Amino acid sequence: MELHCAKPAVAGSATPAVSRRYAWVVFALTFGLLLSDYMSRQVLNAVFPLLKAAWGLSDTRLGALSSVVALMVGVLTLPLSVLADRWGRVKSLVLMAMLWSLATLGCALATRYGEMLAARAIVGLGEAAYGSVGIAVILSIFPAHLRSTLTGAFMAGGAFGSVLGMAAGGYVAVRFGWRWSFGVMALFGIVLVVAYWAMVTEKRIATSQRRELQSQGMRVSFRALFTGLFSTVSVICAYIGSGLQLFIMAAVLAWMPSYLNRYYGLAPDKAGAGAAVFVLLGGIGMVACGIVTDRVSKAVPARKWLTAIAYCTLSFVLLAVAFRLPAGPMQLVLLGVGILVVAGTSGPAGAMVANLTPPAIHASAFATLTLANNLLGMAPGPLVTGFLADRIGLLGALQSIPLVSLGAMLAFTLGRTRYTRDLRRLDALRQRAAAQ
Known part of the structure; x- marks a missing residue:
């Protein structure tokens, strides 16, 4: 087929x-x-x-x-x-x-x-x-x-x-x-x-x-498609790291209106407007972090992994500290900066996936990245946060969520250690296919 x-x-x-x-x-x-x-x-x-x-x-x-x-x-x-x-x-x-x-x-x-x-x-x-x-x-x-x-x-x-x-x-x-x-x-x-x-x-x-x-x-068999999508350890790490980091983005943004309502006493309309500002910051951060990544890694493509690790580290520190501060301007500033970088891994992860999969299946590769982003991040993020909130309160749940960044950092670190080796292996396979 x-x-x-x-x-x-x-x-x-x-x-x-x-x-x-x-x-x-x-x-x-x-x-x-x-x-x-x-x-x-x-x-x-x-x-x-x-x-x-x-x-x-x-x-x-x-x-x-x-x-x-x-x-x-x-x-x-x-x-x-x-x-x-x-x-x-x-x-x-x-x-x-x-x-x-x-x-x-x-x-x-x-x-x-x-x-x-x-x-x-x-x-x-x-x-x-x-x-x-x-x-x-x-x-x-x-x-x-x-x-x-x-x-x-x-x-x-x-x-x-x-x-x-x-x-x-x-x-x-x-x-x-x-x-x-x-x-x-x-x-x-x-x-x-x-x-x-x-x-x-x-x-x-x-x-x-x-x-x-x-x-x-072109036509690609299901077997060849699957092999291309999951051919290396580093591409699998890119899928996983991206999904885990978006877990935090989804959780924080889904519950931000409720957080502002419960802990800042804002009416639902004002809480929704305030949360919308954080959503906008997240979107701006995705674009800005992608630009920074391209500039930093222009001469050395492998630096994309380092920028992804850096965005994970920054978001972990900023959000973990912010949710432990009392409600007020300083907390909101740290939350804003944290959300600005929390999804910054999207650009580097996309570039890694493109580099590590054959051009003929890039559409399917990005669909697979979307699947990982949703199944590991966007879907469980709000649900797990709500589950924890019922047991330790919404503030306690949001204080725990940044820990997921540690998993994303581990995935990107592992991917970086295998990246050069995997690229060489893929290049060898492509040259062999071209010779045939």
Whole structure:
């Protein structure tokens, strides 16, 4: 059995078959749906205090409502991305966005915890492959020289969507009730889906997509794909280190509105707005740390591992100290700086994965990295924090969470010790394949 994997584009790829103006319309709509994706995902965190009071939920059950989305995304990203390439990217994007929008509306209408949990799971189902399929659509209709810029701009939409979801969700919840927070997010998504379906056609996108696949596509057996994805100790360490570090990011950001509400006495709308600032800092840190890593490792690529270890160390120290300080300005400053670097490992980890896997399976390699990020980090982070909060209080739980950075540091350290040896082994295999 064979699996189609898209190979990254090269500079000499075919000229896109759509006009520049139409391409930017597609980008704007696809970016808008990415905002809707993360707004629907993160609005829950802003209404945690109201939902807890309304239904008398434990922190463990609240955390599960957040974690189930990341769990679904982690498990389904790779298979749904493959299906979208075969079935049609535009149709897949429209179906995904409509699914998460209707599921978010289901959250607004939920009358008990089980219904809310099921609706959140469907939100995750809809969002699972949107990022990978959305960027594939965008890159297929723009010239090759714009791809780095477009990829960075598109992925930044996750942070902006999270900020909007938490800030707007808290504002609406305080004034109209928590159900309206979900309702507003659902309405925003549905409007964008209708606009996308009306303006973006499969026929026009498929023309560029067919050229892309014909010039760069290839068939890889499942066995060869699996071998390429897990061929070295160092690439496995990159997957694990990235996932563990994002455990902290997910846990802190999911519970920040509740933390500000309980320990700073902020109303849910102000707590949501305050937490949104931390989300924005996390997004800015991902970009800034990636730039720093590229500059530091320009002459010596292996330094990427050192920067990842440094980001783990800094986040561990800053967050561990911050959560042991009394509530006040100094604590907030240290939390902000800690969150600025906590996800800084995303850039180095992505570069390591790209260097340690064959170019022909980079799409699948990044889907595997997404899976590790969600199953090891984004999914368990909020849930484990909620579980601990029920037993030792939210402050005690957040004081314990930075310890996970030690596991990430260990993984990156082990990967660094094997990196040069693994690169030489991969180079030898590539030269042997080329000679054949």
